[in-house]
Amino acid sequence: MATAICSYLPELLCKFPSIDENLMREFKKTVDTGFKGFVRSYGDVLDTALDPLQWFLNWLQNLFVDTPWFIFLLVLTTIVYLASRNIRITLGTALSMIVIGLVGLWQDTMITLAMVTVCTLISIVIGIPIGIVMARSNRVQGFINPILDVMQTMPSFVYLIPVVMIFGIGKVPGLIAVVIYAVPPMIRLTNLGIRLVDKEVLEAADAFGSSPGQKLKNVQIPLALPTIMAGINQTIMMSLAMVVVASMIGVGGLGKNVLQAITNQFFTIGFLNGFALVAIAIIFDRTSQAYGKRLQKHTEVIHG
Template identity: 50%
Template sequence: MFPEALRFSIRMPINDAIQDLVVNYGSIFKSISGVILQTLLAVEWLFRGLPWWIIIPAFMILAWRSSRTISFSIVVGILLFVVGMLGLWDLTMQTLSLMVIASIASMIIGIPIGILIAKSRLVRSVTLPVLDVMQTMPSFVYLIPAMMLFGLGKVPAILATIVYAVPPLIRLTDLGIRQVDKEVVEAAMAFGGSPAQILLGVQLPLAGPTIMAGLNQTIMMALSMVVVASMIGARGLGEQVLNGIQTLDVGKGLEGGIGIVIIAIVLDRITQGFGKFRTDETNHG
């Protein structure tokens, strides 16, 4: 056995630090939670309030815009219709609302950090190990501090989802910018482009396909957190699966699982289509 005298536990210092945050800054966390919750409820109200015969065609149009193929648009419409037939429509809209908020927040956080990493070698050397930890840490671990700081419900579920899902977007934004041809950047500098103009007009457009691939991975990882987040009150399709597990209702769990798979297929193919479209546009440009 390992010597007892050499053992050291980080449990108590971390617990004390979290407790201090709750006691001293609880009002701040409550305010942040209120803003996030109101935003989520507004998006959820929109998704759940719109009739299915508007949402399905909207997704079909989005699918056509991403793929330029009628067949894919029809398949998307059929898959979403199946979700409704299984009685999962409302739960699916709740899941989509959570994913939209988590994905937008991941973009707001991930793309700027990815740009910063690409521009600074020092920041990159510090950030990459942190991303490694975020990606390898079991997703259940994120739920514990989120619950302690924000309580049960949708807000800690969103925050835990963001922490789990944002690393791929940061990494691929960094990779996309660093892969931009240096000669193109030098040519833009020769024409008098400022760093901001080069970033916005040259590097980000050329890195667009890689960034879209990062967004695709972020959405898929956010969706993989649906069942886990349901354990702290996130609701949606994950709750259906969780209830099936708790009651040993195989059919109920399978229905929820089918709904999650359908949403994953639809969002994956649509984001991949937009990424491919950006790649073709860049190559022709």
């Protein structure tokens, strides 16, 4: 049918005009050569600049792994209770972590928790300042939003290509890939939270002679905290999702086990490691949501 239609139409309308193959080949070669040249010139400098990140990640990972399980479990459940003030979430956390230990995944879970913790902290440090700048300028928001759109829609495997070319295989390259994938919600929700602050409250702060910095510190950020907490929640969830993909370039923990289970078709190993990842995700999700609701009630009381 398509051939019959094309026989009555000009060739240009039936075949999509494409760029000359030689031109595209030269373009790809130029870009790839330039990127490789950049890596050769500045790869060592970038590696050195990221050494503190490597040390911090190794220190935290060793801390989590070497701490006796009962002490870590006590600290974790205490943090969960103080954040959520919910006995059910606290008991669920304790039970989930005990089951993870019983099936022999405690050490891998500690490695994954260390990775997710560092990724979340970096995303917070990067995301909140950018979100604040976006909230203060429509022009900056218009410039950054398309970049965030690309970051959120780009297939996660694509992030591994430039990271591996620059930094090679290892934990830090995986960490960078996870942060790139997980930071957009932090930026977006910080921007949204500050923009949603009631204008009447800002006018009252202006009436009291507050400077822009004082308004940001004493009014906007406190009132935007519930929305910022939602951003942290989403960042944690996306970090956990990306950890499995990043295991392809040397990130250990539960993601490595899932990848091995896929490669060797080990259903039980994949299921158990998947369960551990789901358990961690639920713990973080329920705890951060409960803390965000507490912040929401607190800000509503102050605002009222």
